[in-house]
Amino acid sequence: MFLLYVLLTASLCHGQFQTTAQSTTASPSLALATCNSTLCKWSSMSCSSNLDCECFSLTNTVNGTISGICAVADLSCTSMIRCNSDNITCSIAQTICVNSTRCQQPVCYPMALASIQICPPNRITTLIPTVTNATTSSNLPTLATTRPTSTTTTSRTMWSPNGITVAGIGNGSWGSAMNELNYPRNVAIDSHQNLIIADSGNGRIQKYFTSNGTIITLLSNVGVYHVFIDQYDNIYYDDYSSVQKLSSGGLIVTKTTVAGDNRTQGNKTNQLNQPQGLYIDRFGTVYVSDSQNHRVMKWYVNASEGIVVAGSNGDGSASNQLSYPHSIFVDEVNEVGAIYICDFMNARIQKWLPGAQLGITVAGGNGIGGGLNQLFYPVSIILDPITRIMYLADYGNNRIVKWLPNAKQGQIIAGGNGQSARANEFFRPQGIKFDSNWNLFVTDWANNRIQKFLFNVSSC
Numbered sequence: 470m471f472l473l474y475v476l477l478t479a480s481l482c483h484g485q486f487q488t489t490a491q492s493t494t495a496s497p498s499l500a501l502a503t504c505n506s507t508l509c510k511w512s513s514m515s516c517s518s519n520l521d522c523e524c525f526s527l528t529n530t531v532n533g534t535i536s537g538i539c540a541v542a543d544l545s546c547t548s549m550i551r552c553n554s555d556n557i558t559c560s561i562a563q564t565i566c567v568n569s570t571r572c573q574q575p576v577c578y579p580m581a582l583a584s585i586q587i588c589p590p591n592r593i594t595t596l597i598p599t600v601t602n603a604t605t606s607s608n609l610p611t612l613a614t615t616r617p618t619s620t621t622t623t624s625r626t627m628w629s630p631n632g633i634t635v636a637g638i639g640n641g642s643w644g645s646a647m648n649e650l651n652y653p654r655n656v657a658i659d660s661h662q663n664l665i666i667a668d669s670g671n672g673r674i675q676k677y678f679t680s681n682g683t684i685i686t687l688l689s690n691v692g693v694y695h696v697f698i699d700q701y702d703n704i705y706y707d708d709y710s711s712v713q714k715l716s717s718g719g720l721i722v723t724k725t726t727v728a729g730d731n732r733t734q735g736n737k738t739n740q741l742n743q744p745q746g747l748y749i750d751r752f753g754t755v756y757v758s759d760s761q762n763h764r765v766m767k768w769y770v771n772a773s774e775g776i777v778v779a780g781s782n783g784d785g786s787a788s789n790q791l792s793y794p795h796s797i798f799v800d801e802v803n804e805v806g807a808i809y810i811c812d813f814m815n816a817r818i819q820k821w822l823p824g825a826q827l828g829i830t831v832a833g834g835n836g837i838g839g840g841l842n843q844l845f846y847p848v849s850i851i852l853d854p855i856t857r858i859m860y861l862a863d864y865g866n867n868r869i870v871k872w873l874p875n876a877k878q879g880q881i882i883a884g885g886n887g888q889s890a891r892a893n894e895f896f897r898p899q900g901i902k903f904d905s906n907w908n909l910f911v912t913d914w915a916n917n918r919i920q921k922f923l924f925n926v927s928s929c
């Protein structure tokens with residue numbers, strides 16, 4: 470949809486802006502999420518409704534019954550410290566020793582990532598897809614001519630400081646009723662400004678009609694991380710091992726596998742292992758962030774296998790590597806084909822030009838942290854290809870930042886005020902999107918809500 474911007478005349482912003490110093494807030498202490506270690510991640514009975522969590526068996530059973538913790542699975546082995554030589558104790562505070570087959574040794578797991586708030590107990594027992602009715606449209610969005618520009622230095626006043634809850638209860642609680650969400654991962658906006666939400670914890674894709682507030686379930690009992698809408702309003706989503714395309718013939722939605730294998734995860738060129746980001750270009754080429762394989766793949770329309778376009782050199786931080794890549798964005802206007810990648814564990818944004826063997830760091834890359842020049846697990850990116858401004862969901866810092874091209878640091882545009890469910894806060898923000906008026910939508914994951922921040926046109 471950004472292609473349309475070239476047809477429009479951008480007006481420059483001349484607002485007055487203030488710099489606001491930000492501090493990060495320590496996570497509150499949370500109850501440990503425990504599990505039966507026979508429950509594994511990809512079975513129909515995974516330990517948590519959060520698809521990012523899996524059960525790690527404890528090396529030493531606690532209290533005679535607790536045999537595992539349910540914890541975020543995506544941690545890089547290189548960032549994990551081995552347990553003490555007894556294979557039971559850890560010398561690092563607030564960690565617990567777990568068996569890790571992936572890391573091939575017992576490792577000290579941070580208990581903060583094994584809380585019942587991060588990994589709530591699972592309530593989904595089956596993963597059998599159910600197709601329900603939906604409507605789609607091929608109308609293209611109309612876009613505001615006024616846009617945020619690169620001439621500004623700070624951006625606090627460009628979006629309202631308080632978000633409005635447009636989906637979910639809003640106070641942090643989750644639920645499975647039609648108007649509730651359960652650890653949503655991502656939001657997409659169609660040409661009618663309707664919201665399509667990956668309600669991941671409930672295993673369903675929800676559609677919120679903007680015109681009348683009606684909410685419908687497009688698909689239920691599915692694994693779903695990300696949603697993406699192309700220029701024809703086709704909906705794409707990624708699950709554990711593939712990318713699916715939903716298209717509507719009359720009222721019945723059909724599902725087609727457009728990348729990966731819908732049955733098995735793997736590292737072959739026709740497979741994916743926990744895709745964590747999607748971009749579909751105007752030709753229908755699917756770009757997918759193949760998180761557990763530390764690579765980004767490109768699948769042409771009807772292709773039976775993908776082509777590696779970034780990474781695939783193992784888990785690491787060298788410039789030819791990625792570590793658990795998440796959201797991606799492809800520039801179709803300026804540097805056509807350049808891919809911007811949230812290099813999650815490396816706390817940086819990498820840009821890979823077409824055919825490149827190496828990535829270039831364009832944001833972050835200064836270690837994990839809360840400084841303005843740092844990111845703490847970047848999870849989502851939107852690029853404005855005209856201005857080359859990047860908008861990033863800085864997951865661990867509970868903030869959304871704007872990063873100008875070649876800037877040494879970012880500017881906070883939303884959040885950064887602590888971690889709870891107040892209107893100016895987030896609790897682990899994930900997917901971000903803009904509507905055609907540059908209003909910002911944030912998937913406030915652990916607050917179980919979608920927040921909308923109004924774009925302040927008078928700041929331009």
Ligand SMILES: *[C@@H]1O[C@H](CO)[C@@H](O)[C@H](O)[C@H]1NC(C)=O
Pocket residue numbers: 505506507508
């Ligand atoms: C763990 O799950 C397995 C398989 O469902 C079951 O046989 C076993 O009894 C469970 N153990 C506990 C302690 O709940």
Ligand SMILES: *[C@@H]1O[C@H](CO)[C@@H](O)[C@H](O)[C@H]1NC(C)=O
Pocket residue numbers: 506526527528556568575
């Ligand atoms: C965990 O590791 C310990 C020590 O290596 C081993 O004795 C135990 O069997 C392992 N437990 C499981 C469930 O794999």
Ligand SMILES: *[C@@H]1O[C@H](CO)[C@@H](O)[C@H](O)[C@H]1NC(C)=O
Pocket residue numbers: 501531532535
């Ligand atoms: C084990 O039991 C003790 C005493 O009941 C309790 O204080 C502790 O929290 C328990 N540990 C876990 C991990 O539940």
Ligand SMILES: *[C@@H]1O[C@H](CO)[C@@H](O)[C@H](O)[C@H]1NC(C)=O
Pocket residue numbers: 554555556573574575
């Ligand atoms: C700890 O685990 C390692 C394998 O990771 C094994 O070689 C070693 O013998 C174990 N040590 C003890 C005390 O069990």
Ligand SMILES: *[C@@H]1O[C@H](CO)[C@@H](O)[C@H](O)[C@H]1NC(C)=O
Pocket residue numbers: 601602720
């Ligand atoms: C789908 O639409 C058809 C035709 O209007 C209707 O008969 C059917 O009940 C609908 N199914 C659901 C699940 O809403």
Ligand SMILES: *[C@@H]1O[C@H](CO)[C@@H](O)[C@H](O)[C@H]1NC(C)=O
Pocket residue numbers: 638640641642
């Ligand atoms: C949020 O609101 C719902 C509905 O009013 C209520 O049931 C729930 O207890 C509230 N949760 C919190 C954390 O205040």
Ligand SMILES: *[C@@H]1O[C@H](CO)[C@@H](O)[C@H](O)[C@H]1NC(C)=O
Pocket residue numbers: 604678680681682683
């Ligand atoms: C809400 O709007 C959508 C799209 O215009 C329409 O399909 C749907 O029937 C409407 N629902 C109600 C309850 O009016």
Ligand SMILES: *[C@@H]1O[C@H](CO)[C@@H](O)[C@H](O)[C@H]1NC(C)=O
Pocket residue numbers: 725726731732
């Ligand atoms: C997997 O994809 C193939 C080809 O699109 C389709 O025939 C099959 O029904 C799908 N299976 C599942 C479990 O979705």
Ligand SMILES: *[C@@H]1O[C@H](CO)[C@@H](O)[C@H](O)[C@H]1NC(C)=O
Pocket residue numbers: 736737
């Ligand atoms: C691919 O997966 C296989 C089986 O799990 C493993 O043996 C192999 O080392 C993997 N290859 C790469 C490049 O990671």
Ligand SMILES: *[C@@H]1O[C@H](CO)[C@@H](O)[C@H](O)[C@H]1NC(C)=O
Pocket residue numbers: 770771
């Ligand atoms: C892809 O396959 C579909 C169904 O066979 C076909 O209609 C379409 O033309 C193909 N597209 C391309 C670009 O090959």
Ligand SMILES: *[C@@H]1O[C@H](CO)[C@@H](O)[C@H](O)[C@H]1NC(C)=O
Pocket residue numbers: 484485626627628629630925927928929
């Ligand atoms: C919108 O921007 C103008 C100009 O910078 C500023 O005076 C005003 O306070 C802003 N409004 C909001 C709601 O932030």
